[in-house]
Amino acid sequence: MIFPTASPRRGRRSIMPVAGTGALVLLSACGTAVPTEDERPAEGWSFSDGAGNEVTLDEHPQRVVAYSGVASALWDYGYEVVGVFGPVTTAGGQPDPQIGDVDTERVEVISETYGEMSVEKLASLEPDLIVTHAYDDLAWYLPEEVDQIEAVAPLLRIQVTGAGAEELLADHLDLAVALGADPHGEAVAGALHDFDASLAELSAATEDRPALKVVAVSASPENLYVANAAAGGDLELFAEHGVRLPETDAPDTDQFEELSWEEADKYPADLLLQDSRPTSTPLADLADQPTWRTLPAVEAGQVGAWAAETPYSYTRYAEVVRALAADISEAEPLEH
The missing domain is CATH 3.40.50.1980 (Nitrogenase molybdenum iron protein domain)
Structure with a gap:
């Protein structure tokens, strides 16, 4: 990877x-x-x-x-x-x-x-x-x-x-x-309008769930990579619209902090977003990872997809932002 x-x-x-x-x-x-x-x-x-x-x-x-x-x-x-x-x-x-x-x-x-x-x-x-x-x-x-x-x-x-x-x-x-x-043209104007509308939905969802802790990860059977919002990209955008992401110990120059599964609870999550790239580990395969199964968000069924390499198109980003807004709206804070 x-x-x-x-x-x-x-x-x-x-x-x-x-x-x-x-x-x-x-x-x-x-x-x-x-x-x-x-x-x-x-x-x-x-x-x-x-x-x-x-x-x-x-x-x-x-x-x-x-x-x-x-x-x-x-x-x-x-x-x-x-x-x-x-x-x-x-x-x-x-x-x-x-x-x-x-x-x-x-x-x-x-x-x-x-x-x-x-x-x-x-x-x-x-x-x-x-x-x-x-x-x-x-x-x-x-x-x-x-x-x-x-x-x-x-x-x-x-x-x-x-x-x-x-x-x-x-x-x-x-x-x-x-x-x-x-x-x-409609292709551009429609994409811009849809993107702005999706950001409004995300802001509304985070205002309704201000305490909800969201952690984006790329989990594999061997390790857990926790995404670093400080590195920029899509997570920075999400955070600007109220998504409560952790401040990791990774340098701002790194997109991920690598953890062992023994450290998997370092950043408590009410909602986990698993890397959905085709080269990443599917959720079905993670079901065999014993520590993954015990994470509170997994036990509660509060796991969404993180499209970590979405093309930089307002059309594509509107879809991703809208899906995240829905995941946040459907999740509840958990006891950790």
């Missing part, structure tokens, strides 16, 4: 330029980025993420290859890539959560194996731009030496390390608009 770590968070943008345009992205009342009128220049194209990583091209890119999680977000906003790499299909043959609604019958799947990619297959798609996530200097899912990849087309790395979910959601929407998605 791969757990990239995060470094201290970057400051959140309040007004952001939409790459490739002369427009600005303003924040709605709930903090959701809403693009204004597109004023795309006649020539040239550029994009800069919240960390300042910038790619500049002579012409607007027409053919984009992207990491599956990026492709999923772009697709939700109406922009279709020509190729993807990264998780696409689970071991059981189901669509991986990272690929979302991307139609893999119409899009070329270049590689699903971490760190491996056929340069020839990539080049055959004639991409103008390649997009992936970055964890510090690591270009996610690409070979460690990316020179051959960058020789095919410019590489845009959206920096994930140190960024909160809201910043990354804005980055991905900004990119979709810069590539040509309609900022005022």
Whole structure:
């Protein structure tokens, strides 16, 4: 299981330029980025993420290859890539959560194996731009030496390390608009509205359950990894809307604190959220772990799913936030 770590968070943008345009992205009342009128220049194209990583091209890119999680977000906003790499299909043959609604019958799947990619297959798609996530200097899912990849087309790395979910959601929407998605179309407007509505539901649920202790974990038969909200990402967003998550002993640079099962009660939980990624241990398999079975939240049936790698799409996040609000509304504080 791969757990990239995060470094201290970057400051959140309040007004952001939409790459490739002369427009600005303003924040709605709930903090959701809403693009204004597109004023795309006649020539040239550029994009800069919240960390300042910038790619500049002579012409607007027409053919984009992207990491599956990026492709999923772009697709939700109406922009279709020509190729993807990264998780696409689970071991059981189901669509991986990272690929979302991307139609893999119409899009070329270049590689699903971490760190491996056929340069020839990539080049055959004639991409103008390649997009992936970055964890510090690591270009996610690409070979460690990316020179051959960058020789095919410019590489845009959206920096994930140190960024909160809201910043990354804005980055991905900004990119979709810069590539040509309609900022005022239903795909974007509907996603933003749904996301804001889901946050309102979460805030209402946490106001009704202010004492409820929630712990997100990635449990395996051998160890218990407790998620660290201080590292940013989705848990930071949840905490900002009232979810009572523990302050772990992990450094802010680490996404998890690793515990032995003998330490499993270190952070009492009224509601446990188990990592639901396809590579994580299913709840059914944890039933054979004796300590897991004795945790109060498990005994009370107060265990939900934590979609730890949700694509940074307002559409996808609205679903996750709404599910968490429902789990919190249905849970009750427990005796520890």
